[in-house]
Amino acid sequence: MVLIFSITMSTIMCSKSSSYNGGNNPTPTPTGSTVTVTISGMAFSPASVTVKTGTTILWKNNDAMTHTATSDDGSTFNTGNILAGYTGSATASKTGTFPYHCAIHSSMTGTVIVTP
DSSP states (O other), X not given: OOOOEEEEEEEOBTTBOOBOOSSSSOOOOOOSOEEEEEEEXXXXXXXXXXXXXXXXXXXXXXXXXXXXXXXXXXXXXXXXXXXXXXXXXXXXXXXXXXXXXXXXXXXXXXXXXXEO
């Protein structure tokens, strides 16, 4: 099995730049290109993003409930729970088309397309 994405979580607050990775250690700020997908109204927006290898995709949860961004195969990437006001991320390291969904709300779907 090849790891295609690396996962981090970071907090989104105007006055703080700290991050949260599910433990007690800060996660470094992603380097390189970044694309943001907003989670709002029980939907990913935009629903499909096309990025180059090495790009970090941030899922910013603007809903009042917890969501995930989980690849449909369950192993390519999984942000884990993204609490309201938090952001989960994955960095693309392999080309391909990766459909995903919220593991909590299966009607929420999206696609990440990674190009060289």
